[in-house]
Amino acid sequence: MTARNTVWGSLAVLSVAFFLGAYFTFAAVQGDHGLFRRAEIKAQSAELRIQLARLETEVARMEILTRRLSDGFLDLDLLDEQARDVLGLLRADEIVIR
Structure with missing residues (x-):
C-alpha cells in the first residue's frame, strides 16, 4: 500500500463516520421518536389530561342529575x-316576561 491509498482510505472512513454521526444526531432530534416529537407528546398529554378532568366532572354531574330523576329518588324541584x-x-x- 502506498501513502496515497492510506490517506484516501482514512478520509473515506472519516467521511462515512461523520455522515453516520450526523444522520443519527438528526434522527435523535427530529425523528419520529426524537426530542421534538417527545415535547409534542408531552404537551398533547397535558392537554388531554385537562380534557379528561373536564369530561369526568361532566359525567359526575350527569350521574347526579340522572339519580335525582330516578324512581328511587325523585327530586320534585328538578322534575x-x-x-x-x-x-x-x-x-x-x-x-312570563320576555
Missing part, C-alpha cells in the same frame, strides 16, 4: 325545572 324547560309549562300564578 319541576325539567318540565318547565322541556314542555314549557307554567303555574297559574306565574307571569
Whole structure:
C-alpha cells in the first residue's frame, strides 16, 4: 500500500463516520421518536389530561342529575325545572316576561 491509498482510505472512513454521526444526531432530534416529537407528546398529554378532568366532572354531574330523576329518588324541584324547560309549562300564578 502506498501513502496515497492510506490517506484516501482514512478520509473515506472519516467521511462515512461523520455522515453516520450526523444522520443519527438528526434522527435523535427530529425523528419520529426524537426530542421534538417527545415535547409534542408531552404537551398533547397535558392537554388531554385537562380534557379528561373536564369530561369526568361532566359525567359526575350527569350521574347526579340522572339519580335525582330516578324512581328511587325523585327530586320534585328538578322534575319541576325539567318540565318547565322541556314542555314549557307554567303555574297559574306565574307571569312570563320576555
